[in-house]
Amino acid sequence: MRSVQKSNSKMKVDDGSGCEGPGTEFTREVVLKPAGYPLIGLIDDDPFIEDMELxxxxxxxxxxxxxxxxxxxxxxxxxxxxFAYRVISADPEGLAIGPDTRVFIAPSKESAEPEERPKTFVSFDDVIGQSAAKKKCRLIERYLEDPESFGKWAPRNVLFHGPSGTGKTMxxxxxxxKADVPIIPIKATQLIGEFVGEGARQIHDLYDRAEEMAPCIIFIDEIDAIALDRKYQELRGDVVEIVNALITEMDGLSxxxxxxxxxxxxxxxxxxxAVRSRFEEEIGFVLPDAGEIEQILSSNLATFPLPVDPNFNIRKFAExxxxxxxxDLTDKILKTALHRAIIDDExxxxxxxxxxxxxxxxKSDTSSDCQNLYA
Structure with a gap:
């Protein structure tokens, strides 16, 4: 009886003489390291392996x-x-994977990875206005400074809501x-996977990474992109598994x-x-009043590369x-005015x-109320 064996993508045949030909021995063990998808950027590319023997x-x-x-x-x-795995080592090297080859997985991230994630240096003073939101954030700050002291009363899930551009991310x-902890900022749309189960896996991987870095903040921007009301999810079936995974993590089962x-x-x-009910705290953000608009204008005008007309009445303009x-003030008013001056060689x-x-x-607003820009 002749046995057939693949090696290097080619068929090799034992000639039946009882002598082993080249390529008939197998490597005893191989160590693989998750390398990720070649074209798809994910939060964490490691498939979750629960049963190593399997x-x-x-x-x-x-x-x-x-x-x-x-x-x-x-x-x-x-x-x-x-999905790609890189071969870290093989013993012996150059032989084929066989029926008794042991397989080991090396961690895809070095143990020092949490220290490599840069911390933010934005301060509370950089956020003009939002005094009520800042006050509520003190609770989160104290929790991150001493998580053990809160026990089951920890503010683990917080919702920032309000008009676009009001400083939620900042x-x-x-x-x-302020709490001197790392933050993992991510757009909700990045959590939508290409394959079934991929989105849920990314959610769990995200929380695994955050746990390694704890105390830590996971900031999910535009969360409505995945955590839609159920009636909308019928139109977006690809997010149902992500919502369920997110709810599981927010419930704190692990x-x-x-x-x-x-x-x-x-x-x-x-x-x-179901998602909104998991947020223990909701912190609202509001559009700036005239005084705060004046502060935003003044602080940004001070960084202009060109001087500003001394006849420009900031207070009147703020009204x-x-x-x-x-x-809107920085990107659509100040930047537009500055760029026009540069183009005109002023x-x-x-x-x-x-x-x-x-x-x-x-003029670009179809309504008479600018508030409706942020419906």
Whole structure:
């Protein structure tokens, strides 16, 4: 009886003489390291392996007969199609994976990885206004400074809601800076996977990483992109598994002490009620009043590369700009005026440039109330 063996993607045949030919021996053990998808950027590319013995059988089924050498890649063809593993070591090297080859997984992240994540240096003073929101954030700050003291009363899930551009992301960064903890900021749309089960896996991987870095903040921006009301989810079936995974993590079935989830949205009314009920605290953000608009304008004008027309009346302009967010003031008023002055080769930014930018912005609004820009 002749036995057939794959090696290096070629068929090798025992000639039946009882003598083993080249390639008939197998490597005793191989160490693999998750390398990720070649084209898809994910939060954490590691498939979750619960049963290592079962995974070994899966590896041998896929790659039995393939010679392995340090540095080469093996690509998954079934469960996580296209996912790559790098061969860290093989003993002996250059032989094929066989029916008794032991398989080990090296961690994809070095143990020092949490220290490599940069902390934010935004301060509370950088966020103009939002005094009520800042006051409520003191609770989160104290929890992150001493998670053990809160026990079961920890503010683990907090919702930031309010008009777009009012400083929700900036305040989350300032909170992390004040408490001196790392923050993992992520857009909710990044959590939507390409394959079934991928989105849920990314949620759990995200929380695993945060637990390693605890105390830590997970900041999910535009959370309404995945945590929609159930009636909308029928149109977005791909997010149902993500919502369920998120609810599981927010419920704390697997306790992750020192991890605070902050969700951010400007459409709180569209959130899935099951998700929204998991937020122990809701912190509202509001559009700046005239005094705060004046502060935003003054602080940003001080950084202009060109001088500003001394006849520009900031206080009067602030009254005219009520209803705009801080982001609109900086990106659509100040930046527009400055760029026009540069294009026109002016030596200073004329007051009329600011007025023109405001007029154009209000024209772009189909309603008479700027507040409706943030529905």
């Amino acid at each position: 995974f070994e059988a899966y590896v041998r089924e896929q790659w039995e007969g393939f010679e392995v050498r340090k540095g080469m890649f093996l690509f998954d063809r079934d469960l996580f199609k296209g 305040l989350a960064k300032a909170l992390a800076s 306790e992750r002490r020192g991890v605070c989830t902050i969700g951010s949205t400007n459409r709180a009314q569209t959130l899935d009620s 005219s700009a009520k209803g705009l967010s801080g982001r 030596k200073m930014v004329a007051a009329s440039y600011f007025d023109d930018a405001l007029t154009e912005l209000k």
